[in-house]
Amino acid sequence: MTDQVRHGLEGVLVAESELSKLDGDAGELWYRGYPIAELADRATFEGTLYLLWNGSLPTQSELDSFVDKLSSHRRIDAAVTGTLERLAQRDEDPMAALRTGVSMLSAGDPERGLVPTDSETIRRTGRRLTAKLPTVLAAYDRFRRGEKPVEPSEELSHAENFLYMLTGTEPDDVAAETFDTALTLHADHGLNASTFTAMTVASTHADLYSAVTAGVGALSGPLHGGANQDVMETLLEVDNSDDGPVEWTRSALDDGRRIPGWGHRVYSVKDPRAEILEERSDALARSTGESKWCEYTREIEAHLTDERGLVEKGIAPNVDFYSGSVYYQLGIPVDLYTPIFAMSRVGGWVAHVDEYLTDNRLIRPRSRYVGLESRSLVPIDER
Amino acid sequence: MTDQVRHGLEGVLVAESELSKLDGDAGELWYRGYPIAELADRATFEGTLYLLWNGSLPTQSELDSFVDKLSSHRRIDAAVTGTLERLAQRDEDPMAALRTGVSMLSAGDPERGLVPTDSETIRRTGRRLTAKLPTVLAAYDRFRRGEKPVEPSEELSHAENFLYMLTGTEPDDVAAETFDTALTLHADHGLNASTFTAMTVASTHADLYSAVTAGVGALSGPLHGGANQDVMETLLEVDNSDDGPVEWTRSALDDGRRIPGWGHRVYSVKDPRAEILEERSDALARSTGESKWCEYTREIEAHLTDERGLVEKGIAPNVDFYSGSVYYQLGIPVDLYTPIFAMSRVGGWVAHVDEYLTDNRLIRPRSRYVGLESRSLVPIDER
Numbered sequence: 001m002t003d004q005v006r007h008g009l010e011g012v013l014v015a016e017s018e019l020s021k022l023d024g025d026a027g028e029l030w031y032r033g034y035p036i037a038e039l040a041d042r043a044t045f046e047g048t049l050y051l052l053w054n055g056s057l058p059t060q061s062e063l064d065s066f067v068d069k070l071s072s073h074r075r076i077d078a079a080v081t082g083t084l085e086r087l088a089q090r091d092e093d094p095m096a097a098l099r100t101g102v103s104m105l106s107a108g109d110p111e112r113g114l115v116p117t118d119s120e121t122i123r124r125t126g127r128r129l130t131a132k133l134p135t136v137l138a139a140y141d142r143f144r145r146g147e148k149p150v151e152p153s154e155e156l157s158h159a160e161n162f163l164y165m166l167t168g169t170e171p172d173d174v175a176a177e178t179f180d181t182a183l184t185l186h187a188d189h190g191l192n193a194s195t196f197t198a199m200t201v202a203s204t205h206a207d208l209y210s211a212v213t214a215g216v217g218a219l220s221g222p223l224h225g226g227a228n229q230d231v232m233e234t235l236l237e238v239d240n241s242d243d244g245p246v247e248w249t250r251s252a253l254d255d256g257r258r259i260p261g262w263g264h265r266v267y268s269v270k271d272p273r274a275e276i277l278e279e280r281s282d283a284l285a286r287s288t289g290e291s292k293w294c295e296y297t298r299e300i301e302a303h304l305t306d307e308r309g310l311v312e313k314g315i316a317p318n319v320d321f322y323s324g325s326v327y328y329q330l331g332i333p334v335d336l337y338t339p340i341f342a343m344s345r346v347g348g349w350v351a352h353v354d355e356y357l358t359d360n361r362l363i364r365p366r367s368r369y370v371g372l373e374s375r376s377l378v379p380i381d382e383r
Numbered sequence: 384m385t386d387q388v389r390h391g392l393e394g395v396l397v398a399e400s401e402l403s404k405l406d407g408d409a410g411e412l413w414y415r416g417y418p419i420a421e422l423a424d425r426a427t428f429e430g431t432l433y434l435l436w437n438g439s440l441p442t443q444s445e446l447d448s449f450v451d452k453l454s455s456h457r458r459i460d461a462a463v464t465g466t467l468e469r470l471a472q473r474d475e476d477p478m479a480a481l482r483t484g485v486s487m488l489s490a491g492d493p494e495r496g497l498v499p500t501d502s503e504t505i506r507r508t509g510r511r512l513t514a515k516l517p518t519v520l521a522a523y524d525r526f527r528r529g530e531k532p533v534e535p536s537e538e539l540s541h542a543e544n545f546l547y548m549l550t551g552t553e554p555d556d557v558a559a560e561t562f563d564t565a566l567t568l569h570a571d572h573g574l575n576a577s578t579f580t581a582m583t584v585a586s587t588h589a590d591l592y593s594a595v596t597a598g599v600g601a602l603s604g605p606l607h608g609g610a611n612q613d614v615m616e617t618l619l620e621v622d623n624s625d626d627g628p629v630e631w632t633r634s635a636l637d638d639g640r641r642i643p644g645w646g647h648r649v650y651s652v653k654d655p656r657a658e659i660l661e662e663r664s665d666a667l668a669r670s671t672g673e674s675k676w677c678e679y680t681r682e683i684e685a686h687l688t689d690e691r692g693l694v695e696k697g698i699a700p701n702v703d704f705y706s707g708s709v710y711y712q713l714g715i716p717v718d719l720y721t722p723i724f725a726m727s728r729v730g731g732w733v734a735h736v737d738e739y740l741t742d743n744r745l746i747r748p749r750s751r752y753v754g755l756e757s758r759s760l761v762p763i764d765e766r
Contacts, residue, residue: 104466104483
């Protein structure tokens with residue numbers, strides 16, 4: 001037992017994992033041994049979920065069966081949509097609405113109450129949750145725009161179906177593939193704060209709804225999942241200013257502002273997911289003819305790298321720095337970026353919970369007591 | 384950086400804290416330096432909350448002002464009760480209903496969206512949450528019994544008001560004081576799994592609704608808060624059996640069953656809260672004339688201690704072993720015991736979040752990668 005306080009648990013190893021491997025110095029990321037770039041290029045989000053949950057990439061028939069099961073669970077019941085409608089009337093934050101909606105899904109689970117500590121139950125519940133998150137989110141977004149939810153389609157892929165439920169129109173191939181890639185890139189990332197939260201909750205043998213609801217809550221924090229929205233808000237600010245992106249960045253830094261989307265607890269070089277999203281952002285720009293978002297991002301990156309030397313100092317673009325402009329080009333409202341992150345990361349939460357529970361130990365650290373030593377209570381009229 | 388995996392984070396110090404001190408070998412517990420028995424005897428739950436949140440026990444006028452503020456926030460809005468009613472129709476588990484209800488409260492917070500990292504905001508939001516949790520829970524219980532919720536009374540104490548909302552009748556003094564003591568005893572307990580979960584969520588700068596919702600989820604696990612219900616179910620089983628409690632225990636152990644309410648990660652002797660609740664259970668028994676629950680508990684304890692030598696092995700009665708029969712004697716439905724725990728522990732969650740955020744560091748441990756090394760993706764039709 002060490003007596004040192006491990007602030008933020010930085011560097012503390014809390015579990016062994018076969019899921020994702022990160023090399024922060026080389027800027028590399030693998031899921032189950034596969035480089036993230038190969039998965040982004042050649043696997044779908046569903047295939048990646050299968051990989052994370054089962055350990056190997058699926059054969060065609062395994063994938064077909066998995067996709068069928070997943071898509072058959074997309075519908076949510078009227079009690080949940082009713083609550084989402086009420087939350088929309090209160091103009092609730094979409095991430096908070098997702099948290100409430102996800103929590104409420106447990107009531108509709110036919111197997112609720114089952115002690116969820118075996119792999120089969122966890123994955124089955126995980127499929128239901130993963131299938132329904134996009135439906136909750138899209139329904140909420142429709143309600144707040146004064147529109148009725150679009151019923152999910154079982155015929156579309158996970159990525160396509162979400163964009164379809166959001167807009168009522170099936171997305172084109174570039175949009176669908178780009179969004180599928182973004183989901184793939186965000187599906188897992190070691191023991192980040194939300195994944196670790198989900199594991200901690202599950203380590204009490206609470207159900208997966210509790211674990212995933214807690215994960216959504218953790219991801220809502222601006223120091224974790226919230227940063228992708230901040231990046232897009234920054235780009236919109238650049239666009240609205242009279243300055244170019246470099247000038248804007250210069251004066252923002254002079255004002256003591258932080259540029260969001262830079263720096264990561266693990267990566268000291270450019271996040272490999274940012275590399276991939278940069279390519280996708282560029283491809284989207286070429287497909288739509290609107291290149292300014294990608295250009296702003298690149299110019300800010302060049303300035304911070306070349307003029308400010310941030311990358312030399314180990315502060316480099318992270319995944320959020322490019323995801324914002326990708327989602328913007330897909331026409332997704334800015335405040336849905338973090339909920340979309342949850343839609344993807346739920347795959348990692350389920351995988352880590354499943355893995356941790358195979359050799360569970362209640363997660364319960366300690367604090368060092370630094371308060372007053374024993375004192376006696378003075379009656380209230382003598383205080 | 385240590386290379387050892389700290390399974391369950393056992394013994395890992397994650398923060399400094401001035402809140403509660405536990406001596407697991409002596410079986411002692413202090414809040415802010417005050418022995419728990421003194422607080423149980425001579426402070427109210429509201430006074431204890433004030434102590435935890437502010438560092439000192441209140442003067443009479445400080446307490447009056449605190450009680451007024453707290454009781455003024457008891458009402459919940461119609462959107463939340465509407466959702467609770469729908470959950471009751473689905474016969475949702477009360478702890479899951481509480482999780483959803485608490486999550487939904489954020490939509491009604493007039494200050495929602497405020498970055499909640501300063502002490503003032505955290506405590507103000509903490510007051511709102513603490514005030515409303517009992518209302519959510521009592522409303523849910525009324526709905527599932529086919530009754531309308533009872534509006535909270537601002538005139539009653541936190542403990543009295545909950546029992547009043549549950550039954551529609553003001554409790555007698557013995558019941559009110561016993562329940563107040565139970566709330567006091569459960570308010571804080573170092574970095575247990577739910578408190579640590581709330582801190583982890585808050586360390587991302589997520590709002591307090593996310594942190595407390597996650598805490599409720601963690602507490603729902605049978606390895607954490609769920610055990611008090613298990614104890615009462617055991618006692619009911621004893622009561623329904625033809626055997627006496629000792630005989631019943633003997634055959635349960637022979638069947639390889641674990642007796643719930645025994646053993647604790649921190650205490651190797653009898654939990655000091657169990658000592659206090661044992662007295663209260665006895666007092667309740669004398670007040671009601673129904674002594675069997677207290678007797679069963681004591682006989683099982685004597686058997687496990689004297690015949691089985693559990694206490695010698697460091698496995699002793701924990702707080703859950705006596706709280707179950709106390710709540711039962713107060714007429715509280717068995718499946719509300721864990722939600723009641725949350726009603727109290729929310730005080731500790733808020734206190735620890737507040738304390739941790741004064742010197743925040745995102746909680747993000749690591750895992751040791753033990754999976755496959757880099758491999759190349761085989762096209763799906765060649766798998």
